[in-house]
Amino acid sequence: MHLPIALVLAALPLLAMTVPVTENSDLTPHPGFSIPIAKRSNLYLADGSVNTTKLQGMTTRPVDKVRRGLDAYKRNTGATHPLAHNVKMSIKRATGNVSLTDFEADLWYGEIMVGTPLKPFTVDFDTGSSDLFLPGSNCDSSCAGHTAYNPRSSSTSRDLHETFSLAYADGSTVDGEQYTDTVSIDGLTATKQTLGSATEYSTGFEDSQFPPDGLLGMAFQSISVYGAPPVFQTLIDQGKVTQQEFGFYFAEDGSELYLGGTNTALYSGSFTYVPVFFQGYWMTYFDSFTVNGVEVLSFTTAIIDTGTTQIIGDSSSVQLIYDQIDGAEAAPEYGDGIYTIPCTFDTPIELTFNDVTFSVSPSTFNLGPVAQGSSTCVGGLGADDDLYGLWIVGDVFLQNVYTVFDVANSQVGFANLA
Template sequence: MLRPSSLGLFLALGQSLLSAQAGPQTIQLQSRTAPPAATQKRRGLSPENIPLVDFFRGTDLQWFGNITVGTPPQTLTVIFDTGSSILAIPSTLCDESCDNQTKFDPTKSSTFVDGGTIETEFFLNRFVSLLRQNYQNPNPGFLGVGVDPVREFEGTSNYDYVLHSASDVISVGGLTASATRFFLITTQSDGWALDPFDGIQGMSARAMGFFGSLISQGLPSLFSLYLTPQAIGNAEMTIGGIDTTKFKGDLIYASLPAFTTTSWSLISPQFFVNGKSTNALKASRHVVFDSGTSNIVFTSQIANELYALISPDIVPHDAEPGSYGIACDKIDTLPAVIDMTFTAQDGTPFNLTIPSSELNVGPFDDDPTICQTLINAVEDVPALVGGSLLKHYYSVWDVGNQRLGFAAV
C-alpha cells in the first residue's frame, strides 16, 4: 500500500521548456552490501552518523531515528524529513490521540521554555488537500506531513495537528543545540495511530531550528542519507558530512533552482520508461525530492503517459482515487524502469533511475488480487519522488551550496 509521507513546502512552479541534451549518463545501480562502519575524525563540531530504522509494511515506507529533547534528555523517534522544516513531537499536553506514542514531558526538563502560542490547526484532510494547500500557500512554518495510505481525496479530516510552540535543548547523536524552537503536538487525528515513530524533524533546503543552530556553531551545512531497503538494513543519516564508505564512484551534484525557498527540487527536461519517451514526457518540470514519501506523484497526464509505456493493463483504482493497479499475478513480470534526466553542475545530463522492482507497492485492502502501482496522480502540483528512488542512491543534501548530490551504492 502507498504510504505517502511528508509532502513538503511546494512553490507554484512554472513550466518552461529546456533545450534537449543528448547522451544522458545513467548512474548504474549495483547490488548493495553492508559496508564497514565509517570512522570520523573529531574536530570541533564533527559529522555524526545517525542509525535509521525502516518502517516496512510490505514495502519500504519511511526511515526514522532517535532524537533527544530537554534536560535531562528524553528520547523520541522522528522521521528526518526533507519535505518539511520544523520539529513536531507528541507531548504530555496531548490528549488520548497521542497515547500510542512516546510523549515529551516538559515539566521534567529544566531547560524547557513555553512558547506561549497555539499554532493554527493544520487540516491535513487527505493527500491531495495537503499538496494543494502547500502548493498554493508556501509557508515555512507549515508542517507538511501525512503518513497513512491514500484512501480518498475527499472527506472529513483525518490528518490534523494542533501544535504548541516551545523551545528546549535538542540533540541528535553527539550534536546539541540549545534554546531551539520546536512544537509540541497537543492533539492529532486518527490517521497517525499506525506510525511506529513519534514525530517529525524537518530537514528542508533552508536550515532552520535544530540544524540551523548546529550550522551556526560551525557544523558543515549539509547532511547525507543512506536509505536502504529492509533486506539490506544499516540505513543512516550523516549530519554535517558525507560517509564515503556508503557509495561507489563519484558524487554527481545538481544545483537547486535559483528561486528555491525550502523545497529540495531539481528541474528535469525528460522522463523515460524502459528507454522510451513521449512528447509529454519531454517537457521541463520541477521534481521535488522528499525523504519521507514512499511512492512518486505526478499529474494524471504524466502518470497516464508513464503507465502507457509500461502496460495497458494498469488502470485507475476507483476505490482509492489517484491510485492505479494491475492484477497481482501480472505485475512482477513487467519491465518498468523509470529514468528521470537532470543536469549536473558541469552541464552534463545524467539520469536517476527507479528500477522495475519498485512498481509493485502491494495489494489493495479492498481487493487483494489487485496490486497498487508506484505512481500516483494528483493535479496541479510539481512532481514528487521519495524513498522508491532515494533508497537506490546515496544522497547529499547540501544546504550551504544549494545543491543535491547522488552516487551509486
C-alpha cells in the first residue's frame, strides 16, 4: 500500500540528495555526547537457542505501541494521524500464554541522571515512543530490583497532579504519577522535564525480565502520552545541544547513543536521508525490499524504531518475501506472524532508501535456532494482520547501519558502518 499521493507530494521538497559526511567536511566542530548503551536480550536460552515462549507477542507488541501513540496523537492534536488508516485500531485479545514478559526481546539501554541531587538510573532508549518513566518510590513489589525514583528526595521535583497509564494488549499496564524534574544525560541537562513515576510495574518490567529501571522515548511530542516534550526536545528547546540530531550505533561491543551530532568514527562514506512524512513517529518510507536480487516490495511506509527487534510488515507482503527464501515456513506454534528459515540461511536481503541500497546481514536476519542443535532457525521478519501497508523497521536492519535521527530537518539518515 502506497502513501496517499498528496502526502508524497507535500514531502518532496524535504527529499535530500545523498550528503557527504566525512570527518573534515565541516571546519566548525560540533561537540556531541556519547552515551554507552548495552544490549540485554530475553530472546535466548543459555544454550544459545531461541526462547520460543518469548517469541509470543514479538510482532504484536510494537504494533500495540503504535496504537498507543496514535491515540495520544489524537488527544494531543485533535486530529487523526495518517497512520491510523494503516493500523487496525481495536486491541487484540491476548492469546495463549502471552504476558508483558515479552515486552521487548532485545533492549538497548544506558544511564541517565535524575533529580537534585542527581541520581543514576538505567533506561531503554526507544525511538518508537516519546515518554520517560521510572519506577517510583511508592511502587509495589513489581518494581523490586530496580532503582526507585523518589520525588520527595529531589529539590527540583514538582508534582503535576496528573496520572498516566500505559496499556498493553494483554491488559497489563504501567501506572503512575507525572512529575517534572531535572534529567541529565552525560552532562546534557534538561530542567523541568516531564517524567512518569510508576506506582505499578507489570510482570514484564520485573528485574529479571527488564534490566533497565525505565524507558526513555525519543520520538516526537505529538505522540506523548503525557502531552509533553520528550527529553531530547527539551534539550533542544533549552539550547543544550549544538546539533539537533542523535545517532545510534548497535553492535555486540561498543554500542552507543550519540546526542547532539554523530560519531564520525563509527560510519563511513555518506548519509542517505529520507524525510519524516508526518511527525509523531520517525515515519518515513523505503523504496524497495529486495530478496536474492528480486524486488518484492516498492515504496512502503515505515517507522524506524530502536525499540523493536524484528522488521515487521503486513501479512501478505511478508508472505511474499518468505516465498523467495528457500525452506522458509510460517511457524504459528511460536507466535503470530513468526516464520522459520534454515539455519544455513544466506539469502541476500536489501532495503533501499532514497535510491541507496543497504544490505541486511544473514547473521542479523537469522535470530537463532528454535532448539539446541536444530537446523531450523527463526527469521528476523515478522508479520501482523493489523498492519495495512505499514512496516516497522527495527534492530534486524538497524544493526547493519549507523542511523541518525535529525530533528531540525525532520529526517532519518543511514550510513554504512566503518
